[in-house]
Amino acid sequence: MIELVLESLCTGCGECVSVCPTHVFDAGADGVPVIARAEDCQTCFMCELYCQADALYVGPDHDQKRPVDAQEIINSGLLGQYRRDSGWHEWAAYPEYASQFWRMSQVMNGGREITAARKLRLKET
């Protein structure tokens, strides 16, 4: 669930207010958005993907807020990770972050094979 709008990083562009699919944010008087309806947050991390300032932090629990310390989060290196690993915006210039989504069927087929082999092994023992 959405936890933080980091005022020290926010540029006030308003993108999160526009793109949040569940209308969590209101535009704030000073340009910094306000978390107005946290209970409608679906923990989809989409706001972080669209935030080029990496000024948003969504916590991992979908149904409850667990307050976190802003400075600790800034220091954690977690901010902007999803956007970077997705190769969005400035990260599009880095080949190491290019999408490898085409490997998905290999991943799932590999999982099916490994699970089938394990089940066979368990059956034999």
Add this chain to the structure above:
Amino acid sequence: MLNLETDVLIIGGGMAAGWAAIAAAQSGADVVLVDKGYVGTSGVTATGGPGHWWVPPDPKLRQEAVQRRMATAFGLAEPDWMARIIETTWDNLPTLAGYYDFQKTDDGKPHYNGLRGPEYMRALRHKALDAGVRIFDQFPALELLLHEDGAVAGAQGVQRLSGTPWRARAGGVIMATGGCAFRSGLLGSHTNTGDGYLMAAEAGAELSGMEFSNAYSISPLWCSTRTALFTYARYFDAAGHELDIASFAGAGDFLGDMAKALQAGPVYCLLNEVPEDVRRQFPQIQPATPVPFLRKGVDLYNDKFQVTLFAEGTIRGTGGLCVTGANCQTTVPGLFAAGDAATRELIAGATSGGGAQNSAWALSSGLWSGAGAAALARRAGRRVNEPVRPSGGIALRPSGTAKPFDTRGLAKAVQNETLPFDKNLFRTGAGSSASLARLDALWWDSRAHLHAEGLSAVHARETAAMIATARWTHAATLARPESRGMHRRTDAPQTIAAHARRLRIGGLDEIWTAPEVAALEEVFA
């Protein structure tokens, strides 16, 4: 009030809506798309990574693909419709090149059939805008407008960011509002509350297959995620004993095994058999998946973590608005349905269309409805000078005296009838009768006394749509006294040949069900 006029109005902002908008605009129509959220982040495609049913244009291969899938449709699908979506998907998905960066695989060929969700939806948005579509984000629709002859004339709603009402008149309207997962917490589904089912039913539309509304998907207890890595999963009970659960995405009854294990106690997952190369590549395959684990302090590949099943309702189920013709017309003139808002029985029958078939359906039904609505608008015009009436009932025009409602409490009461395994996954006639009685009481109380305006009307209508969808779900369960595909009646475990036909359902204050007239051939063994 903002007034809009257009040839084609599309309600919804996911994958089907995007394809519908592109097709309608490309056939020369003026197109307005209104979405409750934002085209790019709304709906279950945006947070996912849909593969598409992908079979090369070799008649033998395609015939085999259809036959294979007919065998698990339990007599309710149509081979012609399956063949149509295979062809339409193959022919059209590559047209996103230039908007979506189709990566080359190890053998140097572009990979078309699987697309990462956020980039897929971003591509559809930009292609639609370039085709001239006017996109209105944060524009939830509240109700349809009807002509005096009963044809759909447009819709009206509220602008979420300003609170200002809007009204749109159109020659053809496409409902692409997605399915309904009853706010289970399923990733990306918060906006999927069945709004389109409710709006369409108020206009007189029929639904079909609402008994096939009990899909569930595996995830950590604390956050719904994508499920690809669970193909590797080992499961344990609280005492650390490894559980014998059928493999995920394979043959066998994964869902039944997992639900029973969860009924017995907590279940823990271990992904330690995911190979090193997959671990290394995964952040660039599906970057969203590791994020909540890292933030929760759970080592995705080495820690056991507690899991649960999140209800998918009609999203991975197959029920939805009935379509009556090749362009996905509904039973109401002027109204078309696409994607999960429409029934997917024609292409998946009684078994979930999963990712690949449902995606091919969303793309194809989007394109067909877009072309169909544009053709209707060309033929009949926008009819903007004719008088119209709003068709919304519950929460907008109460039949009695308004009283205060706790709509979140109301939503919780609906979830109590739609999420638990013993009420929705393992069904009984007695259980569904009792659920339906409780849901009917919620409906009648809300119908008489729930009244909301402006922004609060959005939430009230979402809640009302969940009540309506839940009632159809249980009424359809009662009307199908057998087990078939995902529909499991523990009090009627046999599949009965006489019931091998699709089940229509409709009505709001009074719900009716009726088998489709033509019986279908029993094609499975």
